Amino acid sequence: MTIRPRRSALYMPGSNARAIEKARTLAADIVILDLEDAVAPDAKEMARGQVAAAVRQGGFGPREIMVRINGLDTPWGATDLAELAGCGADVILLPKVSDAASLIATGEALAKAGMADNTRIWAMMETPLAMLNAGSIAAAASHPATRLSGFVMGTNDLAKETGARIVPGRAPMNAWLMTCLAAARAHGLAILDGVWNEIADEAGFVRECQEARDMGFDGKTLIHPNQIAPCNAAFSPADKDVAWARIIIAAFEQPENATKGAIQIEGRMVERLHADMGKRLVAIADAIAARA
Incomplete structure (x- = not known):
């Protein structure tokens, strides 16, 4: 089994050329080039081309490169699939995956679009339906079309869709976090925790990293470069x-x-x-x- 550190996964807006360039120098284990939430509708097309060019150019060193595309139910998703499937990213990250059938269909569409054999698919787990279907979504990894190899928790979207509050310790969400973790481990998937929103609260961020580590997560998704070092420290073996x-x-x-x-x-x-x-x-x- 090949072991790859996935302690820190930094979201970078696909529309920000300077941020993408900076990502090549940061100590994050994973760079998530985002075309979805971090990009305004009028910048989607520009961001798509910029991300595709950056991934093809390379220069990211040992960092794992994910591209989060827009959902297929949006005006941009189908074009994202067509133009980014062959860009050479390590992972295509699919937003709002709620059932196994849609995951299989998307995998088949990516294959038809020319996705490289070694490119994997990860699923954002961020809807109430995804929480109910976590086991069957993870089990879809056995279907070769999905190429599924990991989950990313979307805790902000979960809070929006359920009304659950994100509070210290995340008691309202712990059942969902552990359900997804158990589903991922049952089917050999990696899994990353959601983001910490309060950038200025460093102590709170460290605490949540440690909690996620103790739960069994491989790492955590990040929204600011300053979060990389403490996240890497929390998820590195002592x-x-x-x-x-x-x-x-x-x-x-x-x-x-x-x-x-x-x-x-x-x-x-x-x-x-x-x-x-x-x-x-x-x-x-x-x-x-x-x-x-």
């Missing part, structure tokens, strides 16, 4: 955890432990599943170190 994981892995690799399901290490009982978890943790840590 040195002490990596060191302990290496000890567990090494212990289970000893010939005398080859058939054992549980062993004692430094006075603690450790199961083989902890070694499996440790391998993923170490792989993430090594991948992060390779970017430094």
Whole structure:
């Protein structure tokens, strides 16, 4: 399994050429070039061409490049599909995915439009119907047409559509967050948390990053470059955890432990599943170190 750090995913307006250029130098693991919410209707066409050209030009280094297109129920979605399918982005991010059928249909349309074989599809989970259908949407990853490999939580849209308030700790939304996380993990998908809106509240942002990390999210979506460093710090494995994981892995690799399901290490009982978890943790840590 290839492990790729996805701690920080920064939205950048597709209409802002300076922002796109700056994205090539930032420490975000993912850059989301946005054609949807961040772009005014009269700038959609310009932004589409600008984003396509920027992705084809490259220069983003190890950063994963996502392009969030407009919904297919908008005047711009179909053209986004046609013009961006072959631009070479790592991921096409689909907004407001609410059921598996629409996801499959969109994947088939992207394939017909010439989407590269290695381009994946991620789904924005941001509608009440998506919360009810999270399991079937994630299960659509088994359908080859979808190329589905990840979820992105759209908490602002969820708040708008449900009336739920975004409060510290996000109690009104935690059930939805964990439902989507469980669905993603059940079907081998990555998953990113939603954005933090209060840019000036750094302590609140760090707290929410830590909460999302503890829930099990791979990373968090961001709206400002100043959020990258604290987000990366929150979602990076701690040195002490990596060191302990290496000890567990090494212990289970000893010939005398080859058939054992549980062993004692430094006075603690450790199961083989902890070694499996440790391998993923170490792989993430090594991948992060390779970017430094």
